[in-house]
Amino acid sequence: MALANYNHTAAERFMRYVQVDTQSDPMSPSQPSTEKQKDLSRILVKELLEIGLTDAELDEHGYVYATIPANTDKNVPVLCFCSHVDTAPDCSGEGVKPILHKNYDGKDITLPDDNTIVVSAKDHPYLKERIGDDIITASGLTLLGADDKAGVAIIMDLAHYLMNNPEVKHGKIRMLFTPDEEVGRGVAAIDMKKLGADFGYTLDGGERGHLEGESFSADAAVVTFHGVSAHPGYAKGKMVSAIKAASAFVSMLPDTEWCPEATEGMQGFVHPTSITGELETAVVKFIVRDFDTKKLAEHEARLKGLAEQAAAKFPGTTIAFEVKEQYRNMKEVLDLNPQVMGYAEEAYGRAGMKANIQSIRGGTDGSRLSFMGLPCPNLFTGEMGIHSKQEYVSVQDMEKATEVLVHLAQIWAEK
Structure with a gap:
């Protein structure tokens, strides 16, 4: 009443x-x-x-x-x-x-x-x-x-x-x-x-x-690609572009699963929220979400694996992978x-x-x-x-x- x-x-x-x-x-x-x-x-x-x-x-x-x-x-x-x-x-x-x-x-x-x-x-x-x-x-x-x-x-x-x-x-x-x-x-x-x-x-x-x-349980993940700077006129065999490595990494992310556009209900996802970069350093930021807290580590391991695969395509590239807890x-x-x-x-x-x-x-x-x-x-x-x-x-x-x-x-x- x-x-x-x-x-x-x-x-x-x-x-x-x-x-x-x-x-x-x-x-x-x-x-x-x-x-x-x-x-x-x-x-x-x-x-x-x-x-x-x-x-x-x-x-x-x-x-x-x-x-x-x-x-x-x-x-x-x-x-x-x-x-x-x-x-x-x-x-x-x-x-x-x-x-x-x-x-x-x-x-x-x-x-x-x-x-x-x-x-x-x-x-x-x-x-x-x-x-x-x-x-x-x-x-x-x-x-x-x-x-x-x-x-x-x-x-x-x-x-x-x-x-x-x-x-x-x-x-x-x-x-x-x-x-x-x-x-x-x-x-x-x-x-x-x-x-x-x-x-x-x-x-x-x-x-x-x-x-x-x-x-959701939620983490933030930051993937940083480190390249090698060189004068573009004399870059053969020297330059390693962090921008290209980061771009390749983002292009490897699936768009039919594991992303907000393709998940619903109790499904978790990984979502890139920003990408910034220059020749030597490029940064891709993510949010990682799942109802099962234990699965966050699985999502993050998969994400790190893709970053390592992308870096391997550009010899000389190194990566840093950081995770921060947001909420549970x-x-x-x-x-x-x-x-x-x-x-x-x-x-x-x-x-x-x-x-x-x-x-x-x-x-x-x-x-x-x-x-x-x-x-x-x-x-x-x-x-x-x-x-x-x-x-x-x-x-x-x-x-x-x-x-x-x-x-x-x-x-x-x-x-």
Whole structure:
């Protein structure tokens, strides 16, 4: 049953939040990667204080921490609800103009600032399930920012509801808003002791009813080719081109398997994300993904083997092969704490839907948080068409997610 007589604030908040440019920058070494992410974070702190959360604060790394105080004498584990404020570098997030399409009728939505951008049920089948909902899009020139400002607005709506409905009993709830999730550094500088939570949930999923308790395990790999420089006019027998070796290596990568373009479901992949180089040195960067953590080493051994084969074609070439861990499959931790997923499934049921348990072909802040001591699956927000100008979200999905969080807080207190 929906929250009785409650006027949700998620949509109104969301429409304001997306107008703040919070795009993160993968090339920046700073924390956060862009200072403009703090523009939204400062707004959130102000609004949290106005709601009545007296300890809301923004730290130097761009994290917002706040507490919804417990209103029960029971010894309830501390929950954390988490979303990220940044938007993806893939598409502009500057000057977002959100548009509310009330009572969506199932027809194509042509965006006014670029008529070539059309949000259609043909391309987005989930829209067929949202006929009658109020749909929010951008105007055609930018992404919308539902990933993950929908999650931010939902958690803010929860805080507003709980602070104004003290009869709903719950334990202590910590709220966490992070920067830089889109560039893989969302939890890099979190103070876990300061956060002080026992279990968590990220709000960064898509379709209503989706509950994500499994993610990829992820590594980054860097293959560096070293050649030999020589004057091109006198290079015979001397020059060894690192550029040619690296290019040969990339051309050896399969395109019918083992790559994002040809994999789905539970299949892993290896994906080159950039190639740079000059005569003496060329660098190819990769992401390596699989649900089975043990298979990462197999993928990396295969990749290194191909690099060595490519180098052998250009005598005098040497290679360096480096691997760095990025995150691990949250399921490995959640399986040890089954109540976290179990209570979420129960909350979905109380909100009138059956949980559709999914695996994420990617990772969230929850993937890393789980291995930092905070078991943390991912809940739906309604964000769809993410990282693109066709991004959209259903208002009713956001409101349903708020309802799930209320039930979740109650269930943890009851148990």
